[in-house]
Amino acid sequence: MSVTAVPGFDAAGVACGIKASGAPDLALVASADRQPVDALAVFTTNKATAAPVQVSRAHLASTGGRAVAVVLNSGNANAATGAPGRGDAERMCALVAGELGCRPEEVLVCSTGLIGIPLPMAPIESGVAPLVAALAADGGQSAATAIMTTDTRRKEVVVRGAGFTVGGMAKGAAMLAPNMATMLAVLTTDAVVHPDDLRLAVEGSFHRLTVDGCTSTNDTVIVLSTGMVAAAGIDVALAQACRELAEAMAEDAEGATKVVTVTVTGAASDGEAAIAARKIAESELCKCSWYGQDPYWGRVVSELGSAGVAFDADTVSVTYGTITVARDGVACDHDAAALKDVMAARRLHLTADLGIGDGHGLVITNDLTHAYIDENMGTS
Template sequence: MSVTAPAGFVAAGIHAGVKQAGTPDLSLVATADGVPVPAAGVFTSNLMTAAPVTVSRSHLQASGGRAAAVILNSGNANAATGEPGCRDAELMCDLTAAELGCDRHHVLVCSTGLIGIPLPIDRIAAAIPALVAARDVRGAADAAEAIRTTDTHRKETVVRGEGFVVGAMAKGAAMLAPNMATMLAVLTTDAAAEPAVLKQILAEAVAGSFNLLDVDGCQSTNDTVLLLASGRAGPVESGALAAAVAEACRDLAGQMAGDAEGATKVVHLTVTGAHSDEDALRGARQIARSQLTKCSWYGADPYWGRVASDLGSAGIAFDPRLLSITYGEVTVCHGGVAVEHDRDALGEHMAGRHLYITADLGLGAGRASLLTNDLTHAYVDENMGTS
């Protein structure tokens, strides 16, 4: 049930005609009674900001952090569309609000798809009454299906706390880089919490999940993560709610890494022994964005020299004489040079779906981890054009 697992929420997903293939492309998550509840959002830091991001930010500010619904479309990002794009995003909110009987500022909007193409607003506008009418507690899967672009499957999760529930859905398969990814995510909870608390909880959860996902170093124009709290379960301990939201975000981020365009391997990168956590994260990002290194993972080649080279060029404190690199449980480099190791165990690890790579810089207590993937022919095929 994902976003409708927490009490007080309904959802729907239908085909509106944005996607020519006839697949679902218009989605709704709303409170069951259309009444606004505390809400919070985290958005892309890309200055090429899409219209729906601008509109959702302004609506959260105008409402004091309250929302009754989120309407989302796939197949068109409504980005780089100028003032007409902003008007279209506002109209999506206006029409949804009219159907739900709430204020326009209590509706948030998200879009995902191709950039620079005018939104087919007439088709969306005509479909909104049917979308709202279709909302149901059983509509979570349809809502998650309707936000897919190049995703190969829905991304949903449910985390059950003590006396409350967090549900979530997301999309994301490419341009996955901090801050956040080419992603949309809507989280719901039946816990009671004020907007300011939700905002802090969500920001921390995003920092520990979506912001640690780096597939291709490209940041989207539309990244949005939203959290709505119905309060049906009553007040809960803020730490427990924060832990559940963080768990839901980590689960979704892991699903995105596993479904990245063309990926055959999910790579869990950890850099330890850095002078600082910031150095460790910078080193990990240098590895994750190295096309040479990512190609070696695709070929199941434990070419640790590329990892070492990436760290040495990351602009962080580095001494090759102290470097160690481990694939799974197998250490292949110690003191900056190759060491004897179990080649069969290493080959078995490299052939797996999940690779665990740890680089110890030997300089301090700094540590960072992130998720990435391999680079394959399929990634190139997927991204050669827009058609």
């Protein structure tokens, strides 16, 4: 159901021919009455901003945050494509607007796939009419399928609140990092959403996720809201929806054999805890250890010592699950058999306590595996 779980939205996904494989590659989410609804978005911080990000940002500025539809393609990122790329992104919006009977500025656009290759427009020129024709009140699943790249499964969410619903779909399987990722997410709701609700929801979900430390050129989270319900609790529901989508991404990260939650406590501040957690989460050596189910905590301490945060080698402790393996900076006795089970599980919780202050922070990541390399050593 995803985005069409919410009354007032239609969606569709088709294969238009961008992907050589013939898999679905063009998706649309639109208001059911083709009238503008409230639209909020958070975009990548990467300065090499993809054309669709530039165009969507301009459209939102132009309409004051209103949109009729979001069109998304997979198979090509339309990034590092210069002025022609911006023209192509605008053309995508114009094509959709023409079919829907709205203004081009009322259409937002997202792309995901390889960078630096001109977007093939012929399949899009011919694909938009069938896409719009396919719009349906139960089209959420088709749309969620059409935005997948190396994702192995759809990422959908529905959260029901008191009198309102939040639906969402997302894609993302690598290049997930601080400030989002090669990730796209479109959420719909019938509740009134404030910008702070979205900002906090993203902060507590996608921004806590790092697979490989790479921040993509295309990251976009969009919320469309009919605003039919002025509901208390939309902040919580939106946060939950974003968290579920982020966790689905972590579960499906390229080549990963496990999801690792890194929590840092006892830091000088929450900010420093987050920096330290991210340093561990992005350490190639730590990630290899987790893949090997090796509880080698020396690498964790070494990363903490070089994270650029307040650190005292004599007060640090490291815990896997509930089993503390190092206390006050040195190895401590522990149940080795139980630890073996903890390291072997599909979900690993690592906690590092710096023993300095009250700051705490959390980052979700994965292990680094042979399959990740297989996935990323070639693009052709």
